[in-house]
Amino acid sequence: xxxxxxxxxxxxxxxxxxxxxxxxxxxxxxxxxxxxxxxxxxxxxxxxxxxxxxxxxxxxxxxxxxxxxxxxxxxxxxxxxxxxxxxxxxxxxxxxxxxxxxxxxxxxxxxxxxxxxxxxxxxxxxxxxxxxxxxxxxxxxxxxxxxxxxxxxxxxxxxxxxxxxxxxxxxxxxxxxxxxxxxxxxxxxxxxxxxxxxxxxxxxxxxxxxxxxxxxxxxxxxxxxxxxxxxxxxxxxxxxxxxxxxxxxxxxxxxxxxxxxxxxxxxxxxxxxxxxxxxxxxxxxxxxxxxxxxxxxxxxxxxxxxxxxxxxxxxxxxxxxxxxxxxxxxxxxxxxxxxxxxxxxxxxxxxxxxxxxxxxxxxxxxxxxxxxxxxxxxxxxxxxxxxxxxxxxxxxxxxxxxxxxxxxxxxxxxxxxxxxxxxxxxxxxxxxxxxxxxxxxxxxxxxxxxxxxxxxxxxxxxxxxxxxxxxxxxxxx
Amino acid sequence: xxxxxxxxxxxxxxxxxxxxxxxxxxxxxxxxxxxxxxxxxxxxxxxxxxxxxxxxxxxxxxxxxxxxxxxxxxxxxxxxxxxxxxxxxxxxxxxxxxxxxxxxxxxxxxxxxxxxxxxxxxxxxxxxxxxxxxxxxxxxxxxxxxxxxxxxxxxxxxxxxxxxxxxxxxxxxxxxxx
Numbered sequence: 001x002x003x004x005x006x007x008x009x010x011x012x013x014x015x016x017x018x019x020x021x022x023x024x025x026x027x028x029x030x031x032x033x034x035x036x037x038x039x040x041x042x043x044x045x046x047x048x049x050x051x052x053x054x055x056x057x058x059x060x061x062x063x064x065x066x067x068x069x070x071x072x073x074x075x076x077x078x079x080x081x082x083x084x085x086x087x088x089x090x091x092x093x094x095x096x097x098x099x100x101x102x103x104x105x106x107x108x109x110x111x112x113x114x115x116x117x118x119x120x121x122x123x124x125x126x127x128x129x130x131x132x133x134x135x136x137x138x139x140x141x142x143x144x145x146x147x148x149x150x151x152x153x154x155x156x157x158x159x160x161x162x163x164x165x166x167x168x169x170x171x172x173x174x175x176x177x178x179x180x181x182x183x184x185x186x187x188x189x190x191x192x193x194x195x196x197x198x199x200x201x202x203x204x205x206x207x208x209x210x211x212x213x214x215x216x217x218x219x220x221x222x223x224x225x226x227x228x229x230x231x232x233x234x235x236x237x238x239x240x241x242x243x244x245x246x247x248x249x250x251x252x253x254x255x256x257x258x259x260x261x262x263x264x265x266x267x268x269x270x271x272x273x274x275x276x277x278x279x280x281x282x283x284x285x286x287x288x289x290x291x292x293x294x295x296x297x298x299x300x301x302x303x304x305x306x307x308x309x310x311x312x313x314x315x316x317x318x319x320x321x322x323x324x325x326x327x328x329x330x331x332x333x334x335x336x337x338x339x340x341x342x343x344x345x346x347x348x349x350x351x352x353x354x355x356x357x358x359x360x361x362x363x364x365x366x367x368x369x370x371x372x373x374x375x376x377x378x379x380x381x382x383x384x385x386x387x388x389x390x391x392x393x394x395x396x397x398x399x400x401x402x403x404x405x406x407x408x409x410x411x412x413x414x415x416x417x418x419x420x421x422x423x424x425x426x427x428x429x430x431x432x433x434x435x436x437x438x439x440x441x442x443x444x445x446x447x448x449x450x451x452x453x454x455x456x457x458x459x460x461x462x463x464x465x466x467x468x469x470x471x472x473x474x475x476x477x
Numbered sequence: 478x479x480x481x482x483x484x485x486x487x488x489x490x491x492x493x494x495x496x497x498x499x500x501x502x503x504x505x506x507x508x509x510x511x512x513x514x515x516x517x518x519x520x521x522x523x524x525x526x527x528x529x530x531x532x533x534x535x536x537x538x539x540x541x542x543x544x545x546x547x548x549x550x551x552x553x554x555x556x557x558x559x560x561x562x563x564x565x566x567x568x569x570x571x572x573x574x575x576x577x578x579x580x581x582x583x584x585x586x587x588x589x590x591x592x593x594x595x596x597x598x599x600x601x602x603x604x605x606x607x608x609x610x611x612x613x614x615x616x617x618x619x620x621x622x623x624x625x626x627x628x629x630x631x632x633x634x635x636x637x638x639x640x641x642x643x644x645x646x647x648x649x650x651x652x653x654x655x
Contacts, residue, residue, distance in 0.1 A: 064566070065566050065567075065568040066567070067566065149594075149596060152595070152649055153595060155649060156589070156592075156593045156649075159651035159652055160652070160653060165651065167529055174528045175528045176647075176648035176649065177647055177648050178571070178649070179562060179565045180561055180569070278567055280568075281567075281568060282553075282555040282571055282572040284572050284596040284597070284598055285596075285598065287610075288609075298610075301593065302611040302612065306625050367611055367624075368610065368611070369607045369609065369612060369614075371609065397603075398603045399600045399603035399605060400603075402600070402607065436623070439623045440623055441603075441616065441622035442622070446603065
């Protein structure tokens with residue numbers, strides 16, 4: 001029997017050339033390429049998880065504006081393993097974004113983008129862009145209320161592109177507004193166009209890895225010299241190189257196994273992101289937010305000064321993309337070790353801190369009004385009748401509470417007014433309320449004089465309580 | 478063929494018949510390939526970008542009877558896109574904010590914030606529109622009160638006809654940098 005199987009294998013291998021196809025797996029790589037080098041494989045594995053789970057989901061998903069939401073409800077609630085598969089696809093996407101980011105940071109810190117691997121880096125940068133585009137279009141296929149409004153946000157952003165902006169916006173919407181043509185466009189882009197492009201670029205990226213070899217870990221004081229590098233690299237491989245499979249690949253296998261187990265555990269125990277309301281654009285009670293990997297950009301658009309926002313919205317991503325693409329052109333030789341390139345460490349650290357900080361801000365969204373703010377209680381107001389009480393009611397009814405905090409209740413869009421009476425005089429309060437200013441609307445035309453008086457009376461009651469130790473000796477007696 | 482080339486060479490004349498023939502086939506192949514690509518590609522691209530050229534229908538949409546709206550009040554009105562595709566489902570619906578200014582005057586505001594298109598909400602007590610995304614605020618007349626919106630709320634054309642309030646078709650107003 002064993003002989004029979006061997007004969008079949010020999011025949012198939014001869015006719016198909018399986019051994020030849022797998023030969024690159026055994027290419028010789030530097031033996032010091034250890035745990036830092038696993039992120040590329042992990043990204044590839046996450047991509048494969050995405051392809052597999054995406055194909056499975058496509059068996060039940062109908063890319064129709066009228067039916068997609070119902071099919072997602074079915075997949076999530078009724079289809080066997082449907083919720084798990086959706087979770088797998090969601091956490092797989094998250095893993096892919098994280099791994100591609102880690103892979104890029106490691107490549108940058110190790111100076112692996114330098115000669116002769118400039119184009120390996122460039123194709124990697126493009127793959128990062130395609131990954132983020134896949135993430136965004138994938139969020140839209142979760143055809144709920146957030147997805148539908150996110151399409152509008154995408155169209156509005158595209159509309160800021162000079163000259164061709166309105167065309168791009170209508171291309172994204174599939175017409176003049178959201179409708180039957182919108183979802184199927186994103187389905188085609190997410191399921192056919194982008195994956196096809198990614199398959200091509202992943203193939204090119206891997207080919208370049210094989211062509212130029214896996215970069216050896218950098219050594220301080222050993223700069224890259226394009227004239228001698230290839231000869232030195234070949235000598236290194238002859239001297240101490242190891243076949244990638246299996247001598248080095250086992251680390252990749254262990255990390256990828258851990259990654260898949262983590263994705264599966266998250267999909268099983270936490271599950272996929274909950275579906276929002278149906279994608280009905282006539283329901284205006286919506287609060288669209290991007291998925292976590294684009295939340296930092298959402299926050300950036302809220303915090304950037306208004307006067308430069310229009311330009312930044314378009315030029316920012318373009319400039320960042322161009323900068324990443326031309327890094328190897330600007331810096332293709334010299335030291336690779338991070339210890340000799342402190343600016344490289346600073347760039348990575350600052351990027352992580354910036355994205356992390358913006359992400360936290362995006363989570364809290366302090367610039368958004370709090371539409372769920374309930375009227376202040378009598379305990380918070382400190383009165384049950386009179387101008388202070390009426391002013392507190394007005395503070396809610398006039399939407400002041402949507403933007404300001406009083407003893408922890410309300411919104412954070414404007415300053416905390418819990419102790420505002422300690423900072424502003426009666427006249428200053430009146431001026432501020434009537435005229436507005438500094439990101440606050442003017443209420444002069446919408447408040448009657450007695451309402452204004454009541455509102456100011458309430459705000460004048462918002463002061464720090466006087467403690468006995470703050471009082472003079474006479475008062476304490 | 479080789480003999481011909483040899484003959485020409487022996488006469489000292491440059492007559493690369495073989496190269497000409499090769500170039501002919503090369504050009505023929507490139508031309509035919511380009512033709513095939515155009516035959517398939519032009520309709521394909523035309524199909525994909527067709528929505529860019531789709532004009533909104535000229536038909537006016539009825540929002541309701543005039544007496545259904547109170548003077549000084551702003552309400553949301555659901556509008557059905559008459560040009561929507563049959564499979565649009567709920568996405569054929571959209572909403573606008575309609576304000577009755579006087580007996581005969583109405584303002585139809587787009588519900589899209591001019592910052593990034595998120596749906597603005599009307600807060601009756603404050604007489605403000607507020608955007609949940611980045612905190613844009615507009616006054617009752619649609620002018621910017623606070624936050625990042627670069628423009629007032631977009632206004633649709635609206636008219637009163639035969640006791641009905643009508644507006645031109647719903648489109649998502651695209652804010653541009655220009």
